[in-house]
Amino acid sequence: MTASxxxxxxxxxxxxxxxxxxxxxxxAKFTPTSLWCDLSPxxxxxxxxxxxxxxxxxxxxxxxxxTEAAGPWDVRLLSDDDGEYFxxxxxxxxxxxxxxxxxxxxxxxxxxxxxxxxxxxxKKDALLFSMKLxxxxxxxxxxxxxxxxxxxxxxxxxxxxxxxERLDIVAELERLAKELGxxxxxxxxxxxxxxxxxxxxxxxxxxxxxxFPELKHxxxxxxxxxxxxxxxxxxPPRI
Numbered sequence: 626m627t628a629s630x631x632x633x634x635x636x637x638x639x640x641x642x643x644x645x646x647x648x649x650x651x652x653a654k655f656t657p658t659s660l661w662c663d664l665s666p667x668x669x670x671x672x673x674x675x676x677x678x679x680x681x682x683x684x685x686x687x688x689x690x691x692t693e694a695a696g697p698w699d700v701r702l703l704s705d706d707d708g709e710y711f712x713x714x715x716x717x718x719x720x721x722x723x724x725x726x727x728x729x730x731x732x733x734x735x736x737x738x739x740x741x742x743x744x745x746x747x748k749k750d751a752l753l754f755s756m757k758l759x760x761x762x763x764x765x766x767x768x769x770x771x772x773x774x775x776x777x778x779x780x781x782x783x784x785x786x787x788x789x790e791r792l793d794i795v796a797e798l799e800r801l802a803k804e805l806g807x808x809x810x811x812x813x814x815x816x817x818x819x820x821x822x823x824x825x826x827x828x829x830x831x832x833x834x835x836x837f838p839e840l841k842h843x844x845x846x847x848x849x850x851x852x853x854x855x856x857x858x859x860x861p862p863r864i
Contacts, residue, residue: 636694638718639686641727648853650730662723666715667766674759675775677782682707683729691718704748705755712762742786749787753794756783760801777807785812789827 642661644653659672660680672678687695694717698710715721742748760776780798787794788811795809802809814822814830818837821830 634719635688635690636717636719637688638691638714638721639724640680640721641684641686641724641729643681643684643729643731645681645731645733647733650732653730655728661725664721664723666718666720667763667772669715669721670712670759670763670766671771671775674763674779677779679708680711681729681731682711683731685711685714686724687714701751702755703745703751704742705752709755709758712759716762716766744790746791749791749794752783752786753797756780756798757801760805773805773807777802777805777809780805781809781812784809785831788812789831 640660642655642657644655646653658678659676660669660678664672673680691714695710695714699706702709742752756779759779763772763776766772780802784795784798787798789795799809813819814827815834818830818834821833
């Protein structure tokens with residue numbers, strides 16, 4: 626049932642808002658994005674890929690018919706396997722209907738989670754495969770200048786995951802970008818870490834940029850756990 630009271634078909638895909646927390650669910654942060662609304666499959670993918678957005682997997686309500694139409698989970702993917710799967714679900718749907726009143730509470734996990742790519746070559750290979758499938762899927766819905774521009778933005782957004790450690794994948798992405806009528810630039814470091822590049826090199830600056838958020842999350846999670854104990858509660862087990 627939609628927010629307006631209209632019932633969707635078996636091919637309607639429903640979504641909801643989601644917020645993340647460490648241990649105290651009451652502190653969950655719900656940050657709306659441009660995906661938090663009713664959208665057609667192509668519009669949803671345009672926003673997801675072009676703006677580098679995501680929806681937590683528990684936000685989806687999928688019918689059996691739609692699940693069967695999307696096909697099985699691709700076990701070859703060690704990273705972004707959920708992103709690739711739900712891309713196919715969206716592709717098979719008649720559209721996405723957002724349910725404003727529903728909420729998903731997502732507990733953040735440490736960097737050893739399956740979705741964390743880090744420096745794993747196997748996960749980087751899987752991510753490249755998923756990215757190529759994403760571009761293929763959206764172009765099967767619409768072949769246009771705006772779709773090609775979004776695919777280029779998508780490649781650029783994720784280039785940092787491979788550069789400079791996997792120049793073979795970088796070359797493959799540059800080839801794909803050329804086919805789309807554009808090119809790629811060396812990934813820019815965030816300003817907080819860019820000053821490290823001339824002193825210690827790009828690799829060191831990039832690793833620092835990746836490591837610091839994980840350390841920050843670990844500190845926040847530890848404090849959140851302690852806060853529950855100080856309040857006399859029992860925190861959930863560490864993931």
